[in-house]
């Protein structure tokens with residue numbers, strides 16, 4: 001699970017994305033000396049053009065987010081890397097559009113499966129992890145190093161992976177291109193943690209690029225991170241303003257905030273609003289209990 005558009009513009013955002021024309025499934029695209037990208041054939045409302053699988057290195061290869069268990073996609077990954085060179089399969093998190101291909105790749109290459117601990121039950125993650133990674137860990141290839149940056153929020157066990165040699169960072173679903181990350185309490189999402197994790201990336205110095213799990217490369221990292229922070233702050237203000245008019249349920253709030261949402265995204269948007277309300281409640285600004293409850297301003 002990944003994303004949806006930031007909103008009233010969702011219909012337009014879901015359709016035309018000319019800048020992503022090169023995101024063709026099955027073709028390995030060289031993005032830099034060390035990085036190749038293969039898009040998985042799982043486009044959709046929640047996955048954009050499809051999950052981006054990244055291959056790091058040539059001599060020893062790490063595969064980040066192998067994606068869905070699709071035979072052609074697995075072939076494309078193994079074919080691009082030469083199987084014996086794949087030493088690691090690394091998951092940014094365990095949502096089901098990111099990991100199922102790991103099983104076939106690990107079985108065929110003997111690669112080490114690396115992921116953060118404690119996958120949420122809803123992810124139905126059932127693979128054996130060879131190495132549990134934690135914040136600050138280094139995955140150490142002959143030509144490169146990938147540093148683990150724990151970024152909870154979209155998922156509690158979400159990690160970004162910082163490629164030291166290029167000062168670029170693989171952002172998984174933490175930061176996406178063209179759309180906004182879903183933070184759903186039903187999937188372990190936490191908006192306060194999420195905002196903190198966006199600020200954490202922003203505090204990293206001299207980042208050159210963000211490489212998201214969905215959508216194209218982001219060449220202006222700090223602009224994008226600022227945009228994310230501003231977007232969330234604007235949503236919060238909107239929610240507070242709407243509740244200023246009187247108590248509301250999440251359904252009503254959501255249809256005010258996202259009036260033109262396509263049917264397939266309504267539930268996600270409601271979860272997103274819920275996540276924002278939970279954060280505002282922790283800050284003492286609103287009162288309310290559950291997803292179906294009536295929410296109001298505090299005090």
Ligand SMILES: [Zn+2]
Nearest residue numbers: 001002095173
């Ligand atoms: Zn996800």
